[in-house]
Amino acid sequence: MDRPYTILSCAMSIDGRIDDTSPERLRLSNEADFAEIDELRAGCDAILVGAGTLRADNPRLLVRSPVLRERRAEQGRTENLLKAVVTRGGDVDPGARFFSTGDAGAVVYTGGPGVATATRCLAGRSDTGPPVEVVDAGDPPTAEAILTDLADRGVTRLLVEGGGHIHTMFLGSGLVDELRLAVAPFLVGEEDAPRFVMPGSYPYTPQAPMRLVEARSLDGIAVLRYCLATEGRP
Ligand SMILES: NC(=O)C1=CN([C@@H]2O[C@H](COP(=O)(O)OP(=O)(O)OC[C@H]3O[C@@H](n4cnc5c(N)ncnc54)[C@H](OP(=O)(O)O)[C@@H]3O)[C@@H](O)[C@H]2O)C=CC1
Numbered sequence: 001m002d003r004p005y006t007i008l009s010c011a012m013s014i015d016g017r018i019d020d021t022s023p024e025r026l027r028l029s030n031e032a033d034f035a036e037i038d039e040l041r042a043g044c045d046a047i048l049v050g051a052g053t054l055r056a057d058n059p060r061l062l063v064r065s066p067v068l069r070e071r072r073a074e075q076g077r078t079e080n081l082l083k084a085v086v087t088r089g090g091d092v093d094p095g096a097r098f099f100s101t102g103d104a105g106a107v108v109y110t111g112g113p114g115v116a117t118a119t120r121c122l123a124g125r126s127d128t129g130p131p132v133e134v135v136d137a138g139d140p141p142t143a144e145a146i147l148t149d150l151a152d153r154g155v156t157r158l159l160v161e162g163g164g165h166i167h168t169m170f171l172g173s174g175l176v177d178e179l180r181l182a183v184a185p186f187l188v189g190e191e192d193a194p195r196f197v198m199p200g201s202y203p204y205t206p207q208a209p210m211r212l213v214e215a216r217s218l219d220g221i222a223v224l225r226y227c228l229a230t231e232g233r234p
C-alpha cells in the first residue's frame with residue numbers, strides 16, 4: 001500500500017485526557033511544545049483531524065511561524081499544509097476556520113450518506129476560500145482509504161492531530177509510523193473529559209509493543225516519541 005509516513009501528535013494530561021469538559025480549549029502544551037509541534041507541522045504535507053475537534057475547537061491548523069512558512073515557500077511548497085477532516089455523518093460547518101484559512105485547500109473524508117450531507121453543507125461556502133473536496137473513503141471511512149487518497153495527492157508526510165476518536169481509528173489501523181506524546185504535569189480528573197483513545201483493539205500489545213525512541217523534558221512537559229513500525233506490521 002502506497003501511503004504517507006504518518007505521525008500522530010497529541011498532548012495529554014497524566015490521566016490520559018486531551019481536554020477538559022469546559023467550553024474553552026484546555027492548554028496542555030507550553031510555548032516550547034507548541035513551537036516543536038509547529039516545526040512538526042511545517043515538515044509535513046498534510047494535517048488531519050476529526051470532525052469532533054473541528055466542532056469543539058474551530059482550529060485553523062496553520063503553520064504559525066512566519067519563518068517556517070517562508071522556508072516552505074522557498075522549497076516551492078504551499079506555506080500551509082493540506083487540511084483533512086474525517087466525518088462519518090458529513091455534518092461540517094462551512095463557516096469553520098478550517099475551511100476559510102490556509103492556502104493549500106482541504107479534503108473532507110466521509111462515506112455513505114455522509115458524502116451528500118457534506119456536499120450539501122459545503123455548498124453554502126463562498127467561492128473565494130481555499131478549494132475543498134469531499135471524498136468517499138468508505139462507509140464508515142477507513143484510515144487505509146484516507147491514506148491511499150492522500151498518497152495519490154502527493155502527500156508523503158501526514159500529521160494526525162486528534163481528537164480521541166481519530167487517534168483510535170488510526171492507532172487501531174496499525175498504519176501510524178510515529179507517535180509523539182506531550183504529557184503535561186497535571187491530571188484532569190473528570191470522568192467525561194475527552195480521552196487520548198477509546199477502548200478498542202490495538203496492534204500494540206505487551207507482545208508487540210511500540211518502541212520508545214525518545215523521552216525528555218521540555219520545560220516540565222514530558223515529550224515521548226515512539227516508533228510504531230516493526231517487522232510484520234504494515
Ligand atoms: N490535546 C490534544 O492534542 C488535542 C485535543 N483535542 C481535543 O479532542 C476533543 C475532540 O475529540 P473527539 O471528540 O474524540 O473528536 P474527534 O476529533 O476524534 O472526531 C470525532 C468525529 O470523527 C468522526 N468519526 C469518528 N469515528 C469515525 C470513523 N470510524 N470513521 C469516520 N469518522 C469517524 C465522527 O464525525 P461525525 O460526528 O461528523 O460523524 C466523530 O464525531 C476536543 O475536546 C479537542 O479539544 C483534539 C486534538 C488534539
Ligand SMILES: Nc1c(N[C@@H]2O[C@H](COP(=O)(O)O)[C@@H](O)[C@H]2O)[nH]c(=O)[nH]c1=O
Nearest residue numbers: 011026027028029053057059060061062
Ligand atoms: N490544547 C492543545 C492542543 N489542541 C489541539 O491543537 C490544535 C490547535 O490548532 P490551531 O490552534 O489551529 O493551531 C487543535 O486541533 C486542538 O484541538 N494541541 C496541543 O498540541 N496541545 C494542547 O495543549
